[in-house]
Amino acid sequence: MESEKTYLQNLILNRKVVRNYVESDKTFPALKEIPKLTIKIPTxxxxxxxxxxxxxxxxxxxxxxxxxxxxxxxxxxxxxxxSNSKAIFLILINQEAYHERYEKMDKQNETNSTSWSVPYWYVDAGAAMMNCMLLIDETGLKSGFLGSHNMAISEIKSLLKIPENIEILGFVTAGVEDTTNRNNKQKTSQKKLIHEEIYEK
Ligand SMILES: Cc1cc2nc3c(=O)[nH]c(=O)nc-3n(C[C@H](O)[C@H](O)[C@H](O)COP(=O)(O)O)c2cc1C
Structure with a gap:
């Protein structure tokens, strides 16, 4: 028999990117707590x-x-x-903070941050994105994510006074799901993504 799922396991299992929100006049005070917990990530x-x-x-x-x-x-x-979101959270990336940090004495023997094979600023931004989505789901709203690749970035930066050197990962959205159009199709994938002991396809 499968063991009972924990609170966190259920939160993760039930999360999905929701792209249909209805308009709602309800207020969601719990959204206020989200920013500081979102960036409670290792960097x-x-x-x-x-x-x-x-x-x-x-x-x-x-x-x-x-x-x-x-x-x-x-x-x-x-x-x-x-447009029907109750809140939109923009995850922002300050790449210079990483270069400044890794120029410091105790990091000088390490690979220069400009040569990292994996740019850690995007790793950390992804961690914040996931925190944000799970925290939104916990409030009872549904989270979505829209990457910044098709947005008018300079207009957004100008509207929100975001400095030129700060990158926008995307929008994490929070809203009330429009269940009339809900896509209940379970996504199935044949891809093998989990490996044990050795990498095996
Ligand atoms: C980095 C990143 C960028 C994404 N960009 C978009 C996007 O621009 N538009 C969109 O509709 N969904 C976007 N998504 C959502 C994914 O297309 C897709 O909904 C997700 O992988 C499905 O996962 P889920 O079923 O666990 O929610 C993005 C997801 C990630 C992680």
Whole structure:
């Protein structure tokens, strides 16, 4: 018999990227706690180069939806997502914080941070993203993630006064799921991603 799932296991198992939100007038005070817990992550060398900005004003949420091209998704028949969010959290990456940290004395014998095979600032940003999504799900809202690759980045930076040298990973969204369009199809994958003892395909 399979053992009973823990709270965290259930939170992780039930999380999925939700892209359909309904409009809601309800307030969600628990969202206030999310930013500081989101960035409670380990960062390479304790560089602390991951930051977050939370957006809850309807005006700014609508502007972010516009800069993220929501209109083009609506035209394709998709439901509202970004503009119906109750909050949008932008995960921000300050790469310079890593270079500054790794130039310090105690790190000088290590591979220079400009030559890392895996840029740790993106690793750390991903950790913050996951924290944020799970914390949102814990409030009873549903989380989504929209990568920044198709957004009007300079317009967003100008709107939110984000400095030029700070990168935006994307939007972590929080909203009330529109269950009328819910896609209940279970994604199945034949890909072998978990290995034991040795890597085996
Ligand atoms: C780095 C990253 C970027 C993503 N960018 C987008 C995106 O731009 N648009 C989108 O609809 N989903 C985006 N997603 C979500 C994924 O396409 C997809 O929903 C997710 O892998 C499905 O996982 P889930 O079923 O566990 O929620 C992104 C996810 C990640 C991790």
């Amino acid at each position: 390479a060398g304790f560089s602390r180069g991951i930051e977050i900005i939370s957006i809850t004003s309807k005006t700014n949420i609508n502007k972010l939806a516009y800069f993220a091209n929501e209109e083009s998704y609506l035209k394709k028949g998709f439901g509202k997502w970004i």
